[in-house]
Amino acid sequence: MSGYDQVPEAARPFLGPTPSGKPVPVKVLRKDRLDWKEKVALIEIFKGMGFTLREMFRPRFTIQFPEEPFPRHPSVKGRPVLAKNPDGSIRCVSCGLCEFVCPARAITIDPGETSDPIQREPRDFQIDMLRCILCGMCEEACPEEAILMSDELLMATDARPKALHHLEDLLVPVEKLQERIDYTKRMYRKWNRPQS
């Protein structure tokens, strides 16, 4: 099903050529003179009243935003978060690539050791949401799929310290981010040219 089929039939002449390439003949209805029914206008008035009465009982378009979830596409770049593995370990290895690539210098990592001698883990991971521009470069730079752009858009606070997000604020179970991970993988496959 193409986008063309989703457009109501009455609006299709305005779209231009069909997917098959044949242009739709546009028939312009031009009436210079009204007939007596239209001049009296009573019938048209009652038609209009009937229309608005019907519309009154149609479902609403409005989404009651803070209460009602707003459907979001995985391409939405919201607040950056850190993925947490199902076993509770943090994916981030404190390599510092995101910190380095961040154009707004919003990220500050405090790296720390783990019991595994070759593994590191952040002791603290700070993102200053007053600086973050939601560009998503940290996500692109990350080799571990650890920092990801979530779909959370409500980032306003009433105090400056609250805008500095620490490690515990940023950790999100990886299952919740799976859609975004799949999306980014798909996009990287599309953008990255084969290396030759």
Add this chain to the structure above:
Amino acid sequence: MTVLVVAALLKVALFIGLAFGVAAYATLAERKIAGWIQNRYGPNRVGPWGLLQPMADGIKLFFKEELLPTGANPFLFKLAPALVTGSALLAVAVIPLGDALTVAGKKIPLVVADMPVGILYLMAVSSLGVYGILLGGWSSNNKYSLLGGLRSAAQVVSYELTMVLAMATVLLFSGTMSTRGIALAQEGLWNVFRFPVGTVAFFLFWIASFAETNRLPFDLVECEPELVGGYHTEYSSMRFALFFLGEYVAMFVQASMLTTLFLGGHTLFGLERIFGNPVLNVLLGAAIFLAKTFFFLFVFIWVRWTLPRVRWDQLMALGWKVLLPLAMVTILAGGGGVIWGIY
């Protein structure tokens, strides 16, 4: 005597409270119904289903700054909104809400002033509201406001004759000018069912009442796209709110006049006396009256969100070339019908 004085005071309080309450909630209904027609919800944040919205609006308007434009005539500028609201509230006095209550051997009809010239009084005070609009437009020292006022004057001359003639047709049927008398005279047959004269007069009055209350499709006086609000462009705060309130109280008065003159007021084919208790019957009559009135209020709002505004000359043409001749034919036919005993 004491009973009558206390009853009169209570009635005044009741009617003013009713008029303000209906006006306040008509603004909410206006926005709600507009929302439904446009597939939205309308205001629903203040209180359950937005029911406290009128209070929030009132508080907001009270705390706004009152502006006086440079070069405006301060006295007339301040007088105009008071005239609009005052005249609309005066007209509430002749609304016959229901039948008479008997308290301590005295019959107390549920109308503030049961005057023998009720209809004349109504026409007089409801036309005064137009002066408020004219003065508001003229004293603002703003060309758009002045244009709004001019249009208001043009509108008065083109619909008010029709309105009075349609009213006069009803007076022929009922033989009285008291609003309560007119309501009681329709106990057998509502005026709207006196086919064809009563029906035509009803629709003429209905159309004219849209012009009287400056509602779409005849709200050339406000006309926000071209006149930026017309006569109330320069008004702010409670002065603006008074214009607004006056408009909605006038809507309530017009809706109740339509009910009284053509739809039998508090009567409903004898059903209004279904209870054995006279007090309950009076309450039922008042409920029937308010139900009919609210239907007309709903239609006022429904029409506003359906029809586009007519042009200035189109309103004049409709008033002079269609409505007035029709009204004249109607009153002649009604008079003939009364003389020859058809009605």
